[in-house]
Amino acid sequence: MTEKCSPDSVARSVREYEGVTRKRDIGELIECLRIQDQPNVVASFGEDAAVIRQDGNALLLAADGIWSKLMEADPFWAGYCAVLVNVHDIAAMGGTPLAMVDVLSFTSSTIRSEVTRGMQTASAQFGVPIVGGHLHPDTPYSVIDVAILGTVRVDDVIYSSGARPGDRVIAAIDLDGRVHPSCILNWDSVTMKSAEEVREQIGVMQELARRHLVTAGKDISNPGVIGTLGMLLEVSKRGAVIELDAIPRPDLRTNNITFEHWVRMYPGMGFILTCRDEHTDEVCRLFREAGMNAAAIGWIDDTDTLSVSYEGVTTSVFDLKQEGIMRILDNARLV
Template sequence: MDGLENLVKRIADSPGFMRKKDIQIPMQAFAWDPAAMLDPIGDDAAILKNGDDYLLISCDGILPRLVQVEPKWAGYCAVLVSVSDIYAMGGRPVAIVNLLSAPNGETAGLIAEGMAEGCRKLGVPMVGGHYLPEEVGGVATAIIGRATHLLRGCNGRAGQSLIVAVDLNGKPYKHYLQWDCTSTQEPEVLHRKLELLPMLAENGWATAARDISNAGILGTIAMLAENSVCGAQVQIDHIPRPGTVELERWLQMFPGYGFILAADPEHTDEIIALFAQEDIAAAVVGELTLDTCVSIRNDTEAAILIDWAKESLVVTQYEQRQC
């Protein structure tokens, strides 16, 4: 029987996890200016103080190989991932712009239709963009949001509980490592579900969050831990999962609606109950620790996903990251 150590090694070697490490190279060209932005580069969105509240700015691009074969879906996802970034910070989206490239008008139209559907579903206006005709297909979005209270990705603390919240009301999108739980839901339903994140920030129940990215559930937990200068212990069997998807595949999927939160233990029951009101599966899956390791466990085994004493995932100055 395949053991936990082998499973964790495959996750650590997976393309979604490994691609996160590549961000360290371009990040070295930029210096953090605390006068310009609240936290170092590396959270789901940049935070700019704006009077009594905050402006949030983020951008995302879609893998060109997905754009080439699924242009409309890629356009939709380009909006979805940017909107999720803003909500993960405890904010609400204000407006979005795009960069679209395509080899022909048909492809451009499909990408644009997907973005328009994403904007309709998620309640954010597309206010501009740039088009590169007669080029390889590509799509990226940039978004601005606003928040009164923040869920900062670097604001986790050792001893806090880690919560995974995912919408299991969906199905895999074709053969891709993507769980589609948004395209068939009504806009008002999606709005209520996403509004839970700023509610958590405003209630003070959670202090840190990240939306689950292509790094998967374990990779995203590692990113939150690293930015918070913490280790983590994760009980893999506690992670909410659809019964139709095998565990290893689920751990690598982009879940459509999925967030990792760090919260003091006394607030976990309230958080889980709040998500349950909107039919979101949420569970405590572990905790942040003082260790340098992200440790994955089941009832009988433990394995190290990554050790900050030996390597980084998304940051270059581990000891200096904490808020």
């Protein structure tokens, strides 16, 4: 690391970051929505997409919305991201995205046309059609929510819940990008790429799934690289120690951001994975071939704590037993 950093400061800035704290209500919500006897639902909340068994296939279903802040700041980017985060959700499970539906509310026709232009751009780039949805032309707010359907062989699904003690933690991020001009917390590595490039990156997750090379995985979302690992650990019921120095990062000085800032960013293409030690090199190699930076950043252990380490000093970020991030009571993986 070229810049000096304090693990305490990193730990605090991740722990108190809104991208992390706003996940706290999820556990309570899940309890409220639970119904009995759903033998085909293999996994649900806590995973990036729910897994529904249908014959030998798993159908993947996910939904995501965009922060209203982003919608106001840049409706094109909000529409683009609404598609991007959903494609990530399916990729994180090792799946192939099939189609999306959207629900759009808007206050002005300018916002509507910019949001749809963003959605159409990402939809065409990733090759995933928007096939239906619902339109609210008369709301006092502008919201874009998207849901996505994907598929993968049921034996090949990559879950968030599969990390085991002794597994390596891998962070894979496309560093070839920029701080998005409309949102300082978004690392845009996608809008400047070709369809072939982004689809190859998504394809790495599908290959990892097919070849059973990882034990768990998640796309790096709003909670950032460390917060996302925390969510993975929460549903895996494991702990981890990671080396801050090992986390892939762009040139921070050129991009005018601090390390604390970088680890809270949402990358255009980024995944946190765990794998058996002997698969580490092959997993990293596949990502690198697709133009991403991938590195082993730590180890899964049988504690309940996610700790970060730098120059021999180790600090706890999350005590997952005490506080959790999503506060999910039961394991999300139901079967």
